[in-house]
Amino acid sequence: AQSVTQLGSHVSVSEGALVLLRCNYSSSVPPYLFWYVQYPNQGLQLLLKYTSAATLVKGINGFEAEFKKSETSFHLTKPSAHMSDAAEYFCAYSSASKIIFGSGTRLSIRP
Amino acid sequence: GAGVSQTPSNKVTEKGKYVELRCDPISGHTALYWYRQSLGQGPEFLIYFQGTGAADDSGLPNDRFFAVRPEGSVSTLKIQRTERGDSAVYLCASSEGTSGSPPVYTQYFGPGTRLTVL
Numbered sequence: 001a002q003s004v005t006q007l008g009s010h011v012s013v014s015e016g017a018l019v020l021l022r023c024n025y026s027s028s029v030p031p032y033l034f035w036y037v038q039y040p041n042q043g044l045q046l047l048l049k050y051t052s053a054a055t056l057v058k059g060i061n062g063f064e065a066e067f068k069k070s071e072t073s074f075h076l077t078k079p080s081a082h083m084s085d086a087a088e089y090f091c092a093y094s095s096a097s098k099i100i101f102g103s104g105t106r107l108s109i110r111p
Numbered sequence: 112g113a114g115v116s117q118t119p120s121n122k123v124t125e126k127g128k129y130v131e132l133r134c135d136p137i138s139g140h141t142a143l144y145w146y147r148q149s150l151g152q153g154p155e156f157l158i159y160f161q162g163t164g165a166a167d168d169s170g171l172p173n174d175r176f177f178a179v180r181p182e183g184s185v186s187t188l189k190i191q192r193t194e195r196g197d198s199a200v201y202l203c204a205s206s207e208g209t210s211g212s213p214p215v216y217t218q219y220f221g222p223g224t225r226l227t228v229l
Contacts, residue, residue, distance in 0.1 A: 009151075036220075043115065043220035044154070044202065090153050097209045098144065098167065099218060101153030 004029065004074075004091045006102040014110045019063075019078040021105050023091030026072070032094040033074045035065055036101070039087045047089075050074065061085070083109050113137070115221035117203050123227045124193055132188040132224045136205030143186050144218060145178055146202040154202055160186060161209050193228045200225050 007022040025033065035047040048059025055067045065076045074091060086109045091102040116135045124130050136143050142161055146154035156170040160180045168178075175193075180186040190197055200223040206216040 041222065043222045044204075045220070046217055049217075092153070096167065097142070097159060098156040098170070099146075099154075100156065103151075104153050 004033070004093055004100070004102040006089075006091050006105050008105055009103065010106045010108065012108040012110060013081050015083055016080050019076070019081045019085065019107065021076040021089050021091075021107065023065075023074045023076065023102060024072050025074060025091075025093060029093045030095055031067070031069075033065075033067065034092045034094070034099065035059065035063070035074075035076045036090045036092060037061075037087050038090065038104075044090070047076070081107075081109050083111070085109055115203055115205050115219055117201075117221040117224050119224060120222065121225045121227075123229065125229050126193060126195060128193050128228075130190050130193055130226065132190075132201050132226070134186045134188070134203030134205075134221060136184065136186070136203070137219055140205035140207055140219075141183070142206045142209045142216070142218075143180060144204040144206075145186070145188050146204065148200045148202055148223070150199070157188070159209070166209065190226075193226075195228050198226055198228045 004025045033050045036044045038044050047063050048057045050057050050067045058064045063078045088104050088106050090104050092099045118133045144159040145157040148154040158168040158178050163183045175191045178188045202223045204218040204220045206218045208216045
């Protein structure tokens, strides 16, 4: 079945540390992948999207993700975490106009 | 400009009651989507409209759920005979057009309506 799998429902990092949120996709998933962020009591916001162009995708707020076909991965990274990055992050793919979301990873930032 | 708005922000109802949830998309956006997000889960697709017509309603869980978009702008999600399992955050999104391959149009999400069925 088509899917994306987010490894780790909760990730905690120290402020200033590297952020790495993992996402693996099944090989049958169309190669159109997204990362969305959901801040508390706010709507989902698109961080970045991959649409078969450059494999390294840069998004907002200093985040980036690399599409690795050989590893079927689309991990999200940020070199230095800020307190404001604390939120829920969703990996997703597009299928026939609708978006299919992973189960999410909650990112906590330690002072 | 104004984003996607949803009303009410919170709705508490009793089992068996009827509820309506409203979505106001970004002005000019022709595509509108409804998703449902249960606690601890990612959003799940319910239905999307291109203009006034439902282009894909494959995500509606059963015939208690229905959505309309009569004038191609505002949409209402209607749930009949609510059940406790319907409790979730209902999200609406809109985009300038429907995303093909590759997906050109970004979906912009509203803040959601939190539905609680007692």
